[in-house]
Every structure is written in structure tokens, then in C-alpha cells.
Amino acid sequence: MNAKPDVQLPAVSVIMPVLNEERHLRGAVQAILEQEYAGEMEVVIALGPSTDRTDEIAAELVSEDPRVHTVPNPTGRTPAALNAAIKASRHPVVVRVDGHGMLSPNYITTAVRLLEETGAQNVGGIMHAEGENDWEHAVAAAMTSKIGVGNAAFHTGGAAQQAETVYLGVFRREALEQQGGYNVEFIRAQDWELNFRIREAGGLIWFSPELKVSYRPRPSVKALAKQYKDYGRWRHVVARYHEGSINLRYLAPPTAVCAIAAGLVVGAALTPWGFVIPGGYLAAIVLGSLPAGKGLPLKARLQIPVALATMHMSWGWGFLTSPRSLARKVIASRRPAVHADAGTH
DSSP: OOOOOOTTSOOEEEEEEESSOTTTHHHHHHHHHTOOOOSOEEEEEEEOOOSSSHHHHHHHHHHHOTTEEEEEOTTOOHHHHHHHHHHHOOOSEEEEOOTTEEEOTTHHHHHHHHHHHHOOSEEEEEEEEOOSSHHHHHHHHHHTSHHHHTTOHHHHOOOOEEOSOOEEEEEEHHHHHHHTSSOTTOSSSHHHHHHHHHHHTTOOEEEEEEEEEEEOOOSSHHHHHHHHHHHHHHHHHHHHHSTTOOOHHHHHHHHHHHHHHHHHHHHHHTOGGGGHHHHHHHHHHHHHHHHHTTTSOHHHHHHHHHHHHHHHHHHHHHHHTOOGGGOOOOOSTTGGGGOOOTTOO
């Protein structure tokens, strides 16, 4: 039985953009509804045009719990889904969760406390990748290792601190409304772009390892490659859209792609010494996979170098080939998009 809401705690709206999430949606929503939070809570699911049983499962969840609502997202795009869910929600704290993310039991309670303690506009924590088979275990290990993702605290952990961005996020509604919500041009990297705007406006983004969301990795090499290619190409869009938002960590993958390609060409056409660069990279990811795979089954450990190379090369290639047409600067006509209207859901 749910605890009686505590009037001293702010009410919370949890927003979820979903598309083809039949595998994880029920578990993700149950993890929200079972939160150890004494304040009022609602869940708003923005439904894209799924081709699996996502809509059916969402309808079941709505019928089972009055706190769950749905809104349509005909475009299927994540930022449009988030804005639709924000507009249909009504509470002062807005928690973003994905359809394949599982909140830890005290996630919302901790996040609300951190908003109050830090004065931040957005707080977030660790993207805790967890696999369900050997390949997913390998990807999870790669995604939580420094050789895989550099020093990104929301992947690898670290001390509580001010951050450029955080995974998902728990926002003050006024921060979202001040910024006009998510930029619908950014099919990917919309979190980074929004957090950049919040920081430019003087707001604080706060990372804390106390917050953890379990994340299910992509189930195949092809799916992982597409995910990281999209990450790379949209991160380049952010760099074009917001001058000064790039740093050396983001330039490492495209630099590696160029260096390896050059080494292969030189090695094949001029001198075998050219193969030192791709050979050195291969040796580095093999050695780097050893500590990352500690405790995993042998089949999973053997696949970690494949996951690392897929992530690095796909991100770098996506960054290098990112077309300028992906996002056009639009004057802030999007700003009214997320102001809440009571009773719209």
C-alpha cells in the first residue's frame, strides 16, 4: 500500500518517451510506481508509433493505476515526446525516465533532496548499464569503463559535483519552461543541448553517484553501431549550434578514426610501419578490456574489444560525417511549447 502523501514534499511528474519498448516498459513503470517517495506522483508516457505491443502494455498500465497517463507522440522523435509529456504533466518536479530504464528504489526521494540541497536546476546520476546476455554484458562493461567512454562521470561514477550534463535528469519545472523544453531538432543529444542552455542561463547541473538508473544496452553490434553513430553526428550538431561546447574528450573518437584510416592506407601503399597505428589501437582496446571484463563469463569478456571498437569507430565516424542539414538554427519560437495546462492528460 502506498504511503499517504506528505504535503511537505513537492509533487513529481515522471515523463517517459517510448517507442517499441514492449520488452522493458512494464518493468520500467513498475520501478517508478514502487518508488519510496511519500509525495504525490504521476507518470506520463508519450507514445510514439510503435510496431510492437508497447501501446497495449501502456493501456494496461493506465487501467491498473490512476497515476499513469498517456499522450500521443505521432513523430516518434524523443524530444517531441518529452515536450508533449511535459506539457501534459502538472507537477513542479519533472523526472525524465526512458522506457528501458529502471530507477533505483530511492531515486526520486534522493533527487528531490539534492535539488533542495544544491539549488540545482537539474540533477542526475549514473547510467548503470546492465546486460541480460553475453553481448549485453560486454557492452555494459565497455560503457562503464574509462577506455570506453572517457571520464564521463554518469558512465563511470565519481564524486558528487557540478557537471556539463547528466543522464536523464530530474528538473525544476521552471527551468524547463524558461528554456522552452527540449529542442525538437535534436533527435539525439537533446539532453546535452538542453543542459548547455540551462548552464548558459546561469543554472546549475549537478551529478551525484547517489542516483542510479539501470540501463539495458543495445542487443546487437548493428544496433550499438547505429546508436553511437547517431551520438557522434548529433554531438557535432551541438558543437555547431553552441560555440564553445566541445572539448578534447569528444574529439578523441574522430581523431582515432582518421589516424587508423591513415595508418591502414600508409601501411598498404607505402610502408608496413603504417600498420603500427591500427595495431596499437587494437592492442589498447584488448588490454583495456581486461579490467573492464573482470568477473564476467569468458564469452562476454571476449566480446568487450568488439563493443569498444564499435562504440569508438561509430561515434567518430558519425561525428566526421555529420551533415550541416541535420539541425537548422530556429529562432526561439519553440519556447511556448511546454507550458503546462492542468487537465490536459
